[in-house]
Amino acid sequence: MTHTDAVTGAPPESGRRRGFRSRRVKAILAGGLVLGVGAAVTLAAWNDSEFAQGTFTAGTFNLVGSTDGTTFTDHATAGTPATLGFTVNAASLSPGAVTTAPFAVELAANTTNDAVVTVSGAGSTGTVAQLTYELLQTTTFGCTTSTTGTTVVPAGTALTTVPASTTFPLVHGTGGAAGAPVFLCYKVTAGAGLVQGQTGSATWQFAAASQ
Structure with a gap:
């Protein structure tokens, strides 16, 4: 209740x-x-969270030249060029004479990239009038008036001139070896108007760009 x-x-x-x-x-x-x-x-x-990291190391690149096809060294400036060993005494040229000289370039053993080499004129001294040249790429080292090969610079080119876009490829080596060399042959011809007693020199540059 x-x-x-x-x-x-x-x-x-x-x-x-x-x-x-x-x-x-x-x-x-x-x-x-x-x-x-x-x-x-x-x-x-x-x-x-997740984290990722990349490590990057630059390769190396070095072009070397040779006047004997065996010993390759640096000739890095126009002031220290390799001296071409022409077969005819350059101090006794006469009209119509042809003198030749071999040269070779390769990528040094520490190089990690292939290259394209551009040939250009690097200046002249003295008098080089009435002198023309031809530059050939050959299969072996050596150069005579009868040497043939792939034309790099055509015959009749003035000694102080290099045609535009004059190039050739170079391959780098593997396993610590140098790359395969490219053999070259210079042929220089004296013209009919060569002046007695004239003297001069011409220098070429081989500039390699990595690919």
Whole structure:
């Protein structure tokens, strides 16, 4: 049997307190459920990383030349060129005379790339008028008036001139060896108007660009 207050008709105070406590417990439980969901989201976060690194080392590149087909060394400036050994004494040329000289280039043993070599004129001294030349690429080292090969510079070219885009390829070596050499043959012809006593020199540049 439920007891009520005789004046107000409300439940006794103890009943009201029990009802309040019940609602507060429900509110706390509801709050606990909300906190539980929040904790689950936080625990689900994961992090991970990957790193990558590359190491890069430059190769080496060196063009060398030879006047005997055996010993290859650097002749790196116009002031220290290799001296071509022409077969006819250059101090006694006469009109119509032809003098020849061999030359060779290769990529040194420490070179790591192939190359394209561009031939150009590097200047002259004295008087070189009435002198023309031809430059051939040959299969073996050596050069005479009868030597044949692939034309690099055509016959009749003025001694101080090199046609534009005069190039040839070079291959680098493997296993620590030098690359295969390219053999060249210079043929210089004196013209009919050669002046007695004239003297001069011409220099060529072989510029290698790595590929």
